[in-house]
Amino acid sequence: MAPEVNVVQIQKAARNAVPIAIKTYTLPRETEVYLEDVLGIFLSEFGQEHLKDRIAYCLKELSVNAKKANTKRVYFKEKELDINNARDYSEGMKHFKEETLSNIGHFLELQKQAGLYIKVVFQARGKTFTLSVKNNVEISKKEQIRVYDRIARSRAFETMEEALSTVLDDSEGAGLGIVILVLMLKKLGLDEDAFDIDTVDGETVARITIPFSDVHxxxxxxxxxxxxxxxxxxPQFPDNIVFLQKLINDPDSEITDIARQISTDPSLTADLLKVVNSAQFMLPKRVDNIVEAVKLVGLRGLKNLLYSYGTQKIxxxxxxxxxxxxxxxxxxxxxxxxxxxxxxxxxxxxxxxxxxxxxxxxxxxxxxxxxxxxxxxxxxxxxxxxxxxxxxxxxxxxxxxxxxxxxxxxxxxxxxxxxxxxxxxxxxxxxxxxxxxxxxxxxxxxxxxxxxxxxxxxxxxxxxxxxxxxxxxxxxxxxxxxxxxxxxxxxxx
Known part of the structure; x- marks a missing residue:
């Protein structure tokens, strides 16, 4: 059963440019459903529900690839093979797919024990939506080259049908799926630069960057x-606030002139004394003299107090x-x-x-x-x-x-x-x-x-x-x- 989606929390995150991060060790089907639900709520906040199916494909492709990368690490370790050694790598990949699929529960448990996770991060910043899928094993140079090779191949295809009818080596996570991902981005009017994969602080980070539609x-x-x-x-700021601002900006003004003008407004006077006697100033005794209060706050502080006071009045x-x-x-x-x-x-x-x-x-x-x-x-x-x-x-x-x-x-x-x-x-x-x-x-x-x-x-x-x-x-x-x-x-x- 998929975890319950906290709709309000996701909506607030989308509105406030706050990232939503979801971490999983085994990526079960219910988590995939949950991730799609979060994506849908996130996109709906910006009137982009129509993008959900295409981005959901990209999300699934990248998260499954991250899971495969983690599985590969524990598989190679169990087989006592060095994933960075060309001969060992070739040997290990001969039976990787069939052996892990036939005993996936065992290898997922090994991943969990090893603390290998998949983390999906959704975020809107300004006019851009970013989907990042991270896993805490670093992609090897060979694997990264293979991914970029698939991206380069995708340039030759204009349609999904062309890609699907072409035989590609899909024994790795970066096979036909990556080609279709890039084509999916093309369908959104984006080029391959919208997708990137690299290592950052010990994590492999696959990132898709999607600008919101210009119309929206x-x-x-x-x-x-x-x-x-x-x-x-x-209304504009009250006249006495505007006059005080001019007094403060006038180099010939005396502190006593400013204090006298403040004293004509009992509410502002109370606000000033409240601020001066608050924990900000940590004074040993209470201050009730307006001239002394103005000196303690300072002209810059008084200016800011007036912006706050005027706004709250309006x-x-x-x-x-x-x-x-x-x-x-x-x-x-x-x-x-x-x-x-x-x-x-x-x-x-x-x-x-x-x-x-x-x-x-x-x-x-x-x-x-x-x-x-x-x-x-x-x-x-x-x-x-x-x-x-x-x-x-x-x-x-x-x-x-x-x-x-x-x-x-x-x-x-x-x-x-x-x-x-x-x-x-x-x-x-x-x-x-x-x-x-x-x-x-x-x-x-x-x-x-x-x-x-x-x-x-x-x-x-x-x-x-x-x-x-x-x-x-x-x-x-x-x-x-x-x-x-x-x-x-x-x-x-």
């Missing part, structure tokens, strides 16, 4: 523009769970920046980036009903999948929407990048990578804490940048962050 991507971009253009109903506070998540992410981002990055300028940017990272979701949650009608008509006119439109209200593409709104409100580039790329840190401008990766990891840890993602779904490059080398270490850091956040929340109440 164009529609998503237009829809984002439509949402942002209709947000004109949202956007409704009804969605408590969204704001709770944002405050937790902000606290985690600040703590991560302070503990790992040790760059003073990064602290304020990371904190405010954490508060504002989901502003696109918040806008969707409170968008005017008339706007929803206009967006619905827009989808109908341009034949955008209805399911895609309905998913938008759950936050699909919210990072791009949030980024565009941040630009509309003239946020600084560092906050725009943190909002736009908080799910895809590798896509951001390298100048702002520190703050984007910090907000990304803080958000990922908050999502890990509430069970929305697993540790394996967190970008390993980002983890490495924070010197997190194992799941145990990551969980320990998360526990410390969670405990500190709870303590800080209790102190504020």
């Amino acid at each position: 991507i164009e529609n998503l971009d237009k829809l984002s523009e439509e949402v942002v253009s209709e947000i004109n109903e949202l 956007l409704s506070q009804d969605q408590k769970w969204l704001w709770d998540h944002s405050y937790r992410t902000a606290f985690y981002a600040y703590s991560l920046a302070r503990s790992f990055k040790k760059k003073k300028d990064l602290l304020d940017d990371a904190y405010v980036g954490g508060i504002l990272h989901d502003m696109g979701k918040i806008v969707f949650a409170h968008v005017h009903p008339k706007l929803l009608d206009r967006i619905s008509n827009f989808c109908t006119e341009r034949e955008i999948d209805r399911d895609l439109f309905e998913d938008l209200s759950a936050g699909l593409n919210h990072a791009e929407i949030g980024g565009r709104i941040a630009e509309k409100w003239n946020f600084p580039a560092t906050l725009v990048e943190a909002i736009r790329f908080h799910h895809e840190p590798s896509e951001c401008d390298p100048e702002y990578r520190d703050v984007v990766e910090t907000v990304y990891l803080a958000n990922a840890l908050a999502n890990l804490e509430n069970g929305e993602i697993t540790f394996e779904q967190i970008d390993p490059k980002v983890l490495a940048g924070f010197h997190i080398r194992s799941e145990e270490q990551g969980n320990a850091i998360l526990q410390r962050l969670s405990d500190a956040f709870s303590k800080d929340t209790d102190n504020r109440e």
